[in-house]
Amino acid sequence: MKAPLSWLKDYVDIDIPAEELMQKLFSCGFEVEELIEVGKDISGVVVGEVVECEPVEGTHLHVCKVDCGKHGVLQICCGADNVKKGIKAPVALVGATVYATGKDHVTVEGVMTIKKGKLRGIESDGMLCSGVEIGVNGDTFEGGDYCGLLLLPREFENGADIKPLVGLNDYIFDIAVTANRPDCQSILGIAREVAAVLGKKVKEPDCSYTAVAGKYGEIKISDLAPELCPRYIGHYVKDVKIGPSPMWLKKRLSSCGLRSINNVVDITNFILLEMGQPMHAFDLNTLGGREIVVRRARDKEKIVTLDNNEFELNSENLVICDGEKPVALAGVMGGLNSEITENTGEVLFEAAKFARDSIRKTARALGQHTDSSALFEKGVNEYTTEKAMARALHLIQELNCGTVTDVHKDVKTEYSKLENKKMTVSVEKINALLGITVPTDKIVEILKSLSFEVAVNGDSLQLTVPRWREDIDLYPDIAEEIIRLYGYEHINGTFMPSASITNGGYSxxxxxxxxxxxxxxxxxxxxxxxxxxxxxxxxxxxxxxxxxxxxxxxxxxxxxxxxxxxxxxxxxxxxxxxxxxxxxxxxxxxxxxxxxxxxxxxxxxxxxxxxxxxxxxxxxxxxxxxxxxxxxxxxxxxxxxxxxxxxxxxxxxxxxxxxxxxxxxxxxxxxxxxxxxxxxxxxxxxxxxxxxxxxxxxxxNHAKPFRYSPLPKFAVETRDLALVCDKNITCGEIEKAIYGACKYVTDVKLFDVYAGGQVGEGKKSMAFTVTFTPKDEEISTRIDGFVKKILGNLKYNLEIDLR
Amino acid sequence: MEIHEKIKEIEAKISEALANVKISRHLQEVKMKFLGKTGEISELMKGMREVPPEKKREVGQLLNELRTRAEQRFDELNSKLKEKELEERYAAETIDVTMPAKKAESGSFHPNTLIRNELVSIFSGMGFEVFEGPEIENDYYNFTALNTPKDHPARDMQDTFYLAPDLLLRTQTSAGQIRVMENKKPPIKILSPGKVYRSDDDATHSPMFSQMEGLVVDKGITLCDLKGMLDEFARKVFGEGVKTRLRPSYFPFTEPSVEVDVSCFECGGKGCRLCKGTGWIEVLGAGMVNRRVLEGCGVDPDVYSGFAFGMGIERIAMLKYGINNMKLLFEGDTRFLKQFKD
Incomplete structure (x- = not known):
């Protein structure tokens, strides 16, 4: 989630540096993964006024005298086609850093440092810059897209640092928002948290508008899949004048990486960023029967989305239809057939809540992931859905690009969440979970800063949870809200004083x-x-x-x-x-x-x-x-x-x-x-x-438990036996036979194998050390008998002879 | 006088004989010739019987002196020869001690086993027993029982490998928590190490890795107890003086949830490459067990509370040994493996 500092300031009076705010957000659970300094590549660029401008014969160059205020009047050689006496433009002084562009004057190829130089033998003490070279475009500064010089207003003072003047003094917070806080996937959501940590009030965005009453004809909206669409609000705006957005709106979109399209589409995108509510605008004239039907797609039903991709759908996919056909892939992307064009005169705005998993499945199955689907997958709340529609209508009036009618359709279903959650929690239980004592008035203060309504009644607190906080479920959630703002540094290690003794270790x-x-x-x-x-x-x-x-x-x-x-x-x-x-x-x-x-x-x-x-x-x-x-x-x-x-x-x-x-x-x-x-x-x-x-x-299953056996009273006896056998007889067979022949044999070890002249063709000799272990009696006198028996067995069963 | 001459004669013979002796073994033979039972000195002493009584004393003394002197001379030469022979032997037997050792090359444990053993030994001292659950789990144990129903966005945090509509490769060892709580009444203190799987594959992610999960459920367990235990863990694994820091986070099965950082053991918190200049290193996730999870397992959340923590074993291994690429852990390259003799 990217939140520009300048935009946050619209809602909260932030009076601390960006780095400090980053730390505060971090400790209350919003890790800023990156603090991006806008324009950090640009330095040493000031406002300059071209006071003399002479063409250099035989070239496209002009040699200029540029008044850079306190930096003096500099001689600069310039190749831009729009350089002329009297204009003001950015001047990169010697030692300045600006973007180096490719031959097209548009593609940024790196950062360069300006040096004193000569062009065609003419000394040049700096460079007059285009918008691209200092990192601005048409959405961030008027004329920024032109590939010649960026023309600056007359009122800019010569020699002044260019960065604050063209909006290059901002910071972007790239914030990791945890999955339980979809309400913070918006500038306003983050602003609420900023306000809470700074102990300030949130300035809510203006959502007021005046609807023009009249007989504009009914618009029918039916929700046939309430389990996938718990809420659907539509509002009709007429006399729409599609055109460019004002600079402030373009700047806001641009600061979050969106390009301006037209006023109506920009309004929906602005609200997506500002409030985290994806909206859609249909060209009402394209909607058959001036009707909206929210339903599951039919098997093999097709839709072509705004990006000109055709998808085949099934009943897992939710679609927005007019009287006849799908006109949008709900929550993912609008249909090409109902797109806003420059000729659009009537608009139906949509603000809805779609079920998280439905949008996720559809976006995944179709491989169609959009900013809108991302927000719906995380979850939107209906408070914001309602507010967003009002905000859009307010902006229509502010931009003066349409007439807001009183045709407002709000389809609520049995899945709608219209009420604030109310809960009663015990201060004692909260503290028991944390293991520390947070004073009650501190708890109340923290909860109020997070827009909870709190009534204290001894140990118990009656809470009204803000409607956008759908993550609040049980009292441990309240405990978490308290400790994340009270500060985890208050948690001191203890070692389970109340726990029972348990035995640990491997099984x-x-x-x-x-x-x-x-x-x-x-x-x-x-x-x-x-x-x-x-x-x-x-x-x-x-x-x-x-x-x-x-x-x-x-x-x-x-x-x-x-x-x-x-x-x-x-x-x-x-x-x-x-x-x-x-x-x-x-x-x-x-x-x-x-x-x-x-x-x-x-x-x-x-x-x-x-x-x-x-x-x-x-x-x-x-x-x-x-x-x-x-x-x-x-x-x-x-x-x-x-x-x-x-x-x-x-x-x-x-x-x-x-x-x-x-x-x-x-x-x-x-x-x-x-x-x-x-x-x-x-x-x-x-x-x-x-x-x-x-x-x-x-x-x-075959592991034998280890058991100690007492040492034998009598010594073990060993005998070496050199045997001659058929070459195909295995060592294993002989070992097995020896073990089998005498129960006193406890070890049989092969120590030599020989095959060759002395033992004859097809034969081999194998020599074993056989160990006899006595049980409870002296056996030394019986060994010869054992050996005889072993040899007898070997001869009888395997045709083996003593060598 | 005859006896004097005889003595002189013998002494001269001894001198002559000794001059020719070069090795100690030969010396012994020569010695026997003079001092042996039938040796010349002994024979002379046998002649004492014939000596007239008045001379016996004098002759006896002379002969004794002769014997003593002779023995002395033999002994002196003997020790000289022995010393020389030993020196020669030493010289002959001297080896090049820098030549390679004869040893059975010892093998090694996989780094994961090393870390796992270290963790188990730390936590078993605190009363944790080890429980290993199955790697192939169903949706209930891996998600639903952990307060992560089907439509929950937290499921997106973990890309799951499915084997059948309801069977999957577990994405977290937390799945084992539920199996333990279903079968064991509190007090519970378990460690659950094992392989887990996520559909991720790059330099810092591997589709298979290992986690170690810990769970405590008992009466009156608090967030401070979690912190106390983690402090102990950090000190033992990463060294004296290493501190822990809790910061808010989110896991569906704990509330409150925290991310746990340890102060950088490389720079002591001043900021270095390992801690990316922050002085802190993220090592694990933890939190107080969610009441809904306890309830689902038949544990009364009004009587019992608990905490759980989970860490990536590879992550700890990589931090501790300075391994920069997770892939190395699964390649079986012997140049890598043979280093781990920790």
Missing amino acids: PEQKAEMRLKQALSGKGLYEISTYSFYSQKDLDTLHIPENDGRRNAIRILNPISEELSIMRTTLAPSVMQVIVRNLRRGNMEGNVYELAKIYLAKELPIASFPEERATLAIGMWGKCDFFDLKGAVETVADVLNTKFEYVPSKKEFLHPGITASVICDGVEVGYLGMVSPQIAGELALDRPAFIAELDYEELK
């Missing part, structure tokens, strides 16, 4: 997650966090088949882009992206993990809460192999105090010979493996890459 489950992260980070892995969404293309990259379950991803209905359009069903694509990104950036090795959720729909499209499943993914690349990855996976088993088994398996995107399923208590909980050479080739990976993914949600 056991959250602690387990932290332990897992600690262990993995401790093992040299970096934790990553990637987006919860990706695209079907990312699944293509990993060759996930079309009909695979992982393709049943929940789609975001309104994604930012196709790249971020489905909720992930596996973390592998995200890890793959991280690996690819790192390698492309020259990070040639790395180990990462992510513990995050995947999202599994119970049905598609989803209609119920989907399952959010915590999943762990690990990625490694560069100087590493399968067993480094397996080491990280084993860390997970350690943290959960459980054991994993590994079974060779296949995965679309992994090397078929370097992939395993992870089994825990007989349940498959994940996989690990090397990214297949095919995919590595497609992604141009020049280093080996490995990915593991574990279903953490499932793993939680």
Whole structure:
């Protein structure tokens, strides 16, 4: 919301500097995001009078003597076509800053500093300026649009600083207005707040007018969609003379960045800025049946708006129609068919309140966002709707551009809000919420400054809420009004003296997650966090088949882009992206993990809460192999105090010979493996890459609680066994067989593998250290027996011999 | 006299032998030759039996002196040799200590995890327990129960990703507040960290980010209590002497609502680039829980009151570590990640 200081001054007597006002607004809840100093690029420009003007032969230049009052009479060389003796124009003195313009003399290309110079050998001690060069235009100063010199009135004193004379001494407050204060989306709304913080009265804008009575014919207005249009006011103005607006009006619009169009349209725009009420003016002659019907659009009904865009509508869109056809897209933009033109003679002004979400939906659906729709989306109040119509009629009379008739149609509905809200609040309760004691008379003073009517009755205050404050609901809202003006610096920290003691901290489950992260980070892995969404293309990259379950991803209905359009069903694509990104950036090795959720729909499209499943993914690349990855996976088993088994398996995107399923208590909980050479080739990976993914949600069920077991009374015994077996037998199979053969075996560790001449074709030798742990008895004498049994089993089941 | 000569002879032999000894191990062998059980000095001493009694005393003394001297000479040389040998060993074993260390490269936590842990440890000390709600929420928990009905303009403050007409990616961890209040009677002190999603994507916004929400509901909770807790938070996260400032703001689920700034920990409030010259840095939003929200959750607002606060974890991380681009947090670039060993 942009509010020029000069305009605010129309309603409040502001007697403090702009910076100080900015601070005051800030502390009462209106953050000034930017304080724009109008004309800050312009300096050293004064009024000058051309007292001599001689053409320079063979050029378009004139050499002038310019009287700059206290700055002396300067010789200035000038190329403008309207320079002549006797005129007054802005003079940029040596050292002045003005805008540099392009060849067209209109486009501003930057700021330049004026230097003493020579044009065609003639000395020039400054520059005579155009409007553009000093930042004024036709709406801010008469003649400002002309690309020659800006001609100044005779009464301007020679040598005087130009800035205040042409309105370049203003400040614009760019204010962040919170969503609960739509009433402050206007100059007047901000002025009310300024008045409250300064303890001044608001000078309300003049809304008086005299209607000319007479038989002007009825105008019919019907509201067929009161839920979308709670209030509609129409007023008929005749004898309209469309023409230019006066300078003061143009200046006001221009200070907020609007260009003047014509008097009637300018009045509606002025009121939009001043009061925050969007209005519309229809050319009454174009309205069939001199009638207005407010209704929902029919399916496929069409309208062409003022900006010459055609839209196809449906019943979600509210339209303003005449007796036959839509003539405006309610609250968004008028129709081209009822536009004010220079020939308009009769006008129907509209001031209405439209429902916030209806306008929002329409503006969004059609991609048609206007100043008007923005205000309606935030919410207008009917007090302002009523006032705005009166203000428009007042301005018609002030500008003398029409006759205000007494044909005034005010359609109120069951959704109208006509009364002031009344509420009773307790001073004690307000103070109890704040935790401090604000004196009652201070409270009353603050509320009155905000236009509340207050009657004090002991502890209770009977309040009449101003009609524009629709945000005021319960007493905490009143507490907020009080503290924001009383000052938050009065709030001193206390530490919940009345609160009960509670136990804090992570739940056991959250602690387990932290332990897992600690262990993995401790093992040299970096934790990553990637987006919860990706695209079907990312699944293509990993060759996930079309009909695979992982393709049943929940789609975001309104994604930012196709790249971020489905909720992930596996973390592998995200890890793959991280690996690819790192390698492309020259990070040639790395180990990462992510513990995050995947999202599994119970049905598609989803209609119920989907399952959010915590999943762990690990990625490694560069100087590493399968067993480094397996080491990280084993860390997970350690943290959960459980054991994993590994079974060779296949995965679309992994090397078929370097992939395993992870089994825990007989349940498959994940996989690990090397990214297949095919995919590595497609992604141009020049280093080996490995990915593991574990279903953490499932793993939680397999975590064994930690329990201390007393140290054995007898020492453990170990034996090394070198075995010869078929080369296809896996280490896992042998381990399992050894464990299975003897209940005293507590550890089996492979320490050597050999294949070659000494063990024969198709065979390999594997050497294990087997640890036997006694329970409650001495076992050293029984070890040989255990070994025999193990070897017997190995021979019988797997054809394995002792080497 | 024979014994004197023998002694001289032995001493000469010792001198000769010692002159040839270069290493301590050899010295030991030589020593045994003279002082060992069958060594020359020992043999000589064995001869004492044959010495006439009147000479025994004299000869005995001479031989003892011989032995003592010999032992001394051996010991002296031994320590000299040992010292020399040790020096040689040191020289031989000297390494280049500036060569790289053998260490298991340690990994790191994501900055968000670091900040989250720090916040949880601060607030759990104040009695807050951690609650994590679902990321996919329905309209009720994310908006309606938080006093943000369908036509409310506050919905525009947050661009929401929808998955179905009534299901969405939560835009705020405040959604978890409602789930807690529905299931737990006051006193309530919870922290609710987690991922949230908004349809925003630029240098300072990411479509996914994390928030940490706090909620207190109990008897007699005031705005001053909120301020007291925030002061404690600011001091612990940003350092001693860091102050907080409340200023009015708006959230549908709190009333009054405040924006909370901390005094700039970089410049101490004098104004610098980090605080854009204002001396203050915005860190979180907070407020007294709206009565309608309490009511909706079955908590009697005439008996209980409370406050809530919510902060962006990435924002805190970026401020604390001086990270200037939010994207870096989600790219998984190891050059970035390996720095976070806080």
